[in-house]
Amino acid sequence: MKHLLGIEGLSVAEITKILDLADTFAEINTRPIKKVPTLRGKTVINLFLEASTRTRTSFEIAAKRLSADAVNISGSTSSTTKGETLLDTAKNLQAMAPDVIVLRHSSSGAPHFIAKHVDAAVINAGDGTHEHPTQALLDAATIRKHKGKVAGLTVAIVGDIAHSRVARSDILALTKLGAHVRVAGPRTMLPVGIEEMGATVFERVEPAVEGADVVMMLRIQLERLGGAGLFPNTREYSRYFGLGPRLAATLKPDAIVMHPGPINRGVELDPAVADGARSVILDQVAYGVAVRMALLYLCGGGASSAAAEA
């Protein structure tokens, strides 16, 4: 595996291999000395041209626990604010010979574009409204950990499906692994043709979460709405599509509640549910480090991993 650009290009065997490896790396995070020397001398550049706390920190910790040197570049401190193009930024970074570039960008396809122009392995940490593959892999790992499997489970994804790269990657990953995926949200936030990805569409949240094993709540991506009025106001959204105690009481007794973060408390998720017994939200964050360690291990191999591709 050279790059990780999306779930779309991964086979079921590759996804399973990454999840198995993540389980192994999860053990390292429980040790008194949480570090192995595997990627000593390798350089990982975290190029985050869009806001992020969880994903960037997670990649940085993952790189450091594998003994790689991690360098962080964020949008506001980079030369892109001076008008440098993405291609020039990528070429300049390549000149410093990194082994892995982790890219988050507000444009869909940005990682695919720079992968063509750099020798380093490229990992997509979220590109526009397209994909967020590492989030989908850590979601799958968390589900597998709590339910023992993914195949045959019913997973309801609720919220702004149209603008959510997490929803797209999750639908791709979970259906590949054999789960039944339902999506629910205001009609204005359900993209046309989402059924073709293998998801069942619901326009109301109640039937979507009924009998589901996993309920994944998504944030409304106000930064991507461009001021368009896709719903009247957050109070009304919360009333019709939020997960509060009353709706949570109708869930299957062993259903788990997930959220990729950041949570808008009181909008899509009531604090009582976010902090409740069903919530595995912080397990998702914990698994994120292990999944990203697995990906850095698989992609960060320098010459030999490139040779494996050829």
Next chain:
Amino acid sequence: MLIEKRELLDQAGISRALKRIAHEIVERNAAVGEVVLVGIRTAGVPLAERLAAFIADAGEVEAKVGAIDITLYRDDVFEGLPKPEVGTTTLPGNAAAGKTIILVDDVLYTGRTIRAALDALMDFGRPRAVQLAVLVDRGHRELPIQPDYVGLKVETTRQQSVKVILDGRDRAVLREKP
């Protein structure tokens, strides 16, 4: 392909060798009272379990069993293709600090595996002592590492390989290119 040249140890021979090593471990560590036998994945793990059973038979010393995976500590992890599978490491209490650890492996050759295992072990704390038990020592060390307990020492050439098979019809065989 490698073909089998001769049998170094048969089932009874392996059993005898392990019993003798178990007695040596008891003799040397009786004052300690507790040791942890840590098998190096994958072949060292069943050997560590068998040694623990023989040590338990002898009494005096309490032997716990663990397993260590050295993949992430190898010095050639990015040289071979495809990328090595990573296994799990399990130590009793998830700690090595203060314990007497006996690393167990099937064949001792260059010593690089043991170097990696020592590094992996140290990440679980500072052991009281580390000893090394191997079923077969075939020579050709590339690092200053020597075993404390040896089942069988055998002269080999670098072109040969030594394989320990534990499938019910246990044996250790010397193989070489035809």
